[in-house]
Structures are given as C-alpha cells and as structure tokens.
Amino acid sequence: MKTVGIFFALVMILAVNAGKVHSQSDIANGIPTPVAVTRDGSEDRYRIGYNDTLAIQIFRHPELAQTVTVNSNGTINLFRLPRPIVAVCKSERELANAIADEYRKDYLRNPEVNVVATEQRSQAFAVIGAVEKPGNYFINRRIRLLELIAYAGGPSDEAGTRVLVARTGSTTECKMPNSGASEEEEDDITLLDYKLSDILEAKENLVMRPGDIVSVMDADVVYVYGNVNKQGQVTMKTPLTLTQALASAEGLKPATKKDKVRVLRQVAAGKDRVELVFDLREIDRGRVQDPFLEPNDIVAVSEDRTKSILNGIRNSLTQGSSLLFYRIP
Helix, strand or coil: CCHCCCCCCCCHHHCCCCCCCCEEHHHCCCCCCCEECCCCCCCCCCCCCCCCCEEEEEECCHHHCCCEECCCEEEEECCCCCCCCCCCCCCCCHHHHHHHHHHHCCCCCCCCCEEEEEEECEEEEEEEECCCCEEEEECCCCCEHHHHHHHHHCEECCCCEEEEEEEEECCCCCCCCCCCHHHHHHHHHEEEEHHHHHHHHCCEEEEEECCCCEEECCCCCEEEEEECCCEEEECCCCCCHHHHHHHHCCCCCCCCCCCCCCEECCCEEEEEHHHHEECCCCCCCCCCCCCCCCCCCEEEEECHHHHHHHHHHHHHHHHHHCCCCECCC
C-alpha cells in the first residue's frame, strides 16, 4: 500500500505540470513546450539535436525566413550563406548568434536573428513493456526514471518486479568537451537492471539520458506440472515460494506423494537444468525452509523424466491446450 500511495502522489504532482512533457502525438499537434528552470533560477536551455525542425526569422528580411531540419551531420543550410552552420548542441539563442555572425560577414550589416525549435525530436525517451501508455516521449529538460514511468501511466497489471534501462549512447546527447570518454566507450550500450519496487519508492531514481529505452518487464513465471488440480503457469509478481506456487495451482491431487517434489532450474546461460528435490512434509513441519522459486523454474509433482516434463510443457504452450494463468496478488 505504501508503494502504491507514493506512486499516485507522484501522478498528482505530475498532473499539475503535465504541459512540460509531450508524447509524439502532442508534438505533432503543435503543443508548445515551455522552458524548464533549475532550482537556482537559471534557464535549463534546450539543446538542439539531430532531426529537430527549426524556424528561423531575420528582422526586416522576410525573404530569408525559412524552416529547416537539422541534418544528420548536425548542420543546417540557409539562404545566401555559402557554408552550412553547425546547429546541434547549441541553444536557440546560441544558434541565432552564430547565424547572425555568418550573415554579418558578407551580406547584412546588423542582422537580428530569431531561432525557435518548433519540433524537438532529438531528445527522445522510449518506455516499453508493462506500462499503461508505452511509446516515445520527447522531453526538453532533465527527468528521472520514476517520473518518466509515471508519464507513461505507471506499471500495468502485467508488470513484474524488474525494470531494465538500455542506455544506447545516443548521439542526440550533447557531450561536454574534454569528458575523457573514447569513441568506443560512447558507442557501448549499457544495460541497467532495477527492482520496480525500489523505483516506485524512490530508493533508485536514475537521471535519464536522451536515447534511453525503459522496459518495465512483464511478471516472471514458473510452471507447475503433474499431480496438481490446475497445472500451468504461475505469475510471479512478488517473491514466490514452493508451497505458494502449489497453492496457486489449487493444491495437490489426493494420494499424491509429498516426499519427492522436484524443482527443475535452468542453469545460467545454458539449456541444462539442475534438479532440486524437496520433501513437503519436512517443509510443513518447519524442519526445512520453504524455498523461494526463480523465474522459469518448473515445479514437478510427478515421477516423469525431465525430458518428458519439458516436452509436455512445450506442447501445451505451443498447441494452445488449457494451461491456465494464475496471478499472485
């Protein structure tokens, strides 16, 4: 309840400031994007990026007004200027000054230039997976992971326990000079793994970078097979023990042996599985700890061989037989 309360409180705060972040459809409809202000009162200026659309006007020279798209090499081409101008990573005012300097060299005496980024398409963040509103979000200010997930509507009912952030090293991000990072390092893709509960409680709150892809993972599953009343997949929305998985499968069938319940666990980065054997009677008596299951574990209440169990589960999933889904509240 505490986590849910924190999330909905954040949503209420974001609703007050909803005009500051826009999805792709908002930008297409021409919704203006205000400039963010930092805590010290300074302007957190938008930095022009690749594929942004710019409206350029020159006072008293309407014939030079034009709308341009930033080229893939970060430059723009303007009327009467023989050379392209670097636009990427400049603010609107900085680019206006650079354009004025170029026109002043050979064409105009005291040009007054205004630049507006009408379509800010470079600073994109993607949110995918188990959220209410997956999609691309175009944001012209600093934003953290929790806030970005909130703008995507928050986790859906299908959300599991993990959130992955793929940091793609997008070239839309303006890098400070002399950062010391090599080109090879900048091209690397970093994968960050977080617990969803830690994010919702603000224990982890990553500062996002343009090009980041956030994936709220679906709930993990385990499989219950054999002499249970309803065999099939069990969804893991919270840590799940062996006896809880069996209870979700509506318990054992009558006369089922309890001394050899197997858990087939996949070996990391391989296809092989190890076999763990548990005695439910010892667990019920408190002599043995109720083990926690891991994603994709198979709980086998059966004496079938491992290969037969795997084939049975595979056939059920691929042929659409009545394997039911059970959700742990």
